[in-house]
Amino acid sequence: MKLPLLAVLWCVLTTTAPAAEEPFRPEAGKFPPLEKAHAYRGELVFVDHVNRRGSLRVQGNGVFRRNDPQPFAMLPYGMVRYHGAPADLRDIPLGTVMHVRAYLPPDPKISAVPVLPVNNKEKDADHRRGVGVAPAENHVLLLEDEPSHCQREGLVWKLHELDLKNNEGMIAASREPKAGADGKANQEALTFDAATRIWRGRECLSVADLVTEGAWPAEGKKSLGGQTVQLGITWKPTPGGVFTRFHISDIWLDDTAMQRAAHLQTGTHKAFMRSRWLPAWVDAVEYGKFGRATVTATLFGGMDASLYAEFDKRRQVLVNGVENTLKHTEGGTAGPTQMASKGSVLDVIKTPEAAPPGSSGIQIRFETDLITEGIRPTRIVRIRPADWPDVHLPREEHLNSGNFSHEDRFPTPAIFPKY
Template sequence: MALLFPAVGFVCSADAEEAFRTDGSDDEKLPWFEIQPGKFPPPGSAHYFAGELIEQDHVRRTGEIRVSRTDQQRRSHWDLPIGFRLLPFGSLKYHGAPAALCDIPIGTHLHGWYYVKDKDEEIPTIFYNRKSLESDFTKAYRLLDDFSYYDEQKKLFQVEAIDLEAMKLTLRGVQAESGEAEESTFDVELTPATRVFQGKQFATLQDVKPGQKILYNLTWATLYGIGRCTDLWLDEESRELARQRQLEQHRLHIKYRGAPGWIDEVDNQKRIVTVTLFDNVDPHLLEDFKVNVAAQTVVAEPTLQSYDQVNDRKPGPIVAVREVEKAPGSSGIQIQVQPQLLLEGFRPGRIVRIFPSGWPLVTIPQEETLWPERD
């Protein structure tokens, strides 16, 4: 990597003095931060809430979340859905590793960070003109399943008791590194369909014993208690296997579609396009971006869809790889490529996907592309 240098163009979107509301602030009169085109948001500016994935269009990176119940809601707000679309730099994690929306099953309970909708965006009401308290937050920045959410916090859950007649599992939160345990316990519901993993194999509910430190995934969260358990990982070996399996799935997905980023600057005379890569890609893959390595650059849209990546690609070497200041959504890696021809889509603020040498550039399933046009 070259020296750290000040980022050019579209990097961070908020001045130090700009005031906006956050989850940690008490001033409800402040506005929530609004995403600016082609700019990364400042740290801590997203709004958190959890819910269950009830609908998805993985090609366009959109879906619906049934928002979990909270003490802030009235009964009329319970269980109402909101639509979301992932930001171009929006990321997902599943089983502790980066993921695509198609990797996450319907019914998965997700922890999410969102930004407010566009001012002219209309939010539909349902069920006698009701809408969720979170209905204004339609731009998804990060979505994590329970496994990933607690894995990032280095938190596990110690089994205190299991009742196979009542199908209840009693758990206590524990810090994985210090072993510090929380005072309170809680129950999650088990079902005959709950998947149990131990070591390199499937296990059964009979293998769940007090004292084990586990991770779980939930569905039907907050409908009837904490939620219904879909998956249990009883030991670190099974959890690491889940992480590695999902990580390899993610790497395969990205290599066949290109690493996404947006254009910061274009030097028309020298045909140099400066791109900041997003952080929704495994950092190990970004190590393939090196100076003098051949690359193929493909125009994409905010959904990260390309048109016809095989025929639209423009070859040219990577002429610089630099570290820039990291921001939410930014990998902190900025590259410069020199394609043989500058396309209309090679403009500041536009999205591209880049394939360094060694990545397969083949025709992907047609339903994922923007060409030919479909109704």
């Protein structure tokens, strides 16, 4: 019996058409592949640093200033980079343009920011804003400023021409591979002004200093000949109805200047983490008797190597359960130290392969005689050597008592406007 033509076409379409790719969500206990992340960039306009979230004005193909700020949340293992070094959200000045690698919320029911339709990045907000300015991928694995992004990707900025008047003006520049330009990089016009910092070696210079030295003219144009630098990028309102034009906050003229900036930021972050403890997740728990247990945990990535080096065999450690925002869970007025499980490190295991983004590639095995509810497989914890500073955290950085729900977070997602 012959099938009707329409039936034949239906059979062909249903058997040969490729299946639509399922939206990707990270899973508990697994570091997501970087290639599955959605990449975008935008201006940091709001930060709720204690809950590791904020809002970005995402760059699209329309009028940048009209784009509504979009909330984002850092994944528990999400990493922040500033000036080529580890950072916390509190370190990033508002207005900084950040590069983002992010995913859909792992569990929408407990998302710390509003959940959007999975195809939201494909929608055209309107003809003035364009596509991609409100991505549903708002749970961030990697948040990095311009020099951090360029160093990770092996890129530099080449300065081509300067136009200066009254200590402000514009620079024509292009972002290119450090190994050598392929001739395809597009030049863009970036503004600068008297507040732009220019770093040379250990010096911090101003535009006026370069004019006084004769390196830049007091007024007019000058060719910069493709000078190689790193730039700090921000956004400021621009006259003339320009759709999108970014601003230079910093220029690092040489490697020494950039390395010094990274060194200073590393010191800031190391001191911060020693008081807040390193985050990790629990891989396995081997239960013993009377509350004893042997715990294996993977330290998250993005920290300075010297912090990881302080974990070694036979050293005493303290471990406390935390929420996905990395807030400590505490009881009443007791601090993390009083509520933590204590024990000895049995082993430090370093994976021979390259660790995936978000992971340090270092596992800690420790034994404790007081296993707590927060130390369970796939749960998030914070861990520190016992000789690190014993400090009490401010109220907003911990959850009061053990009786809380995700609806009781302080503050709640309702603080974000619904555009």
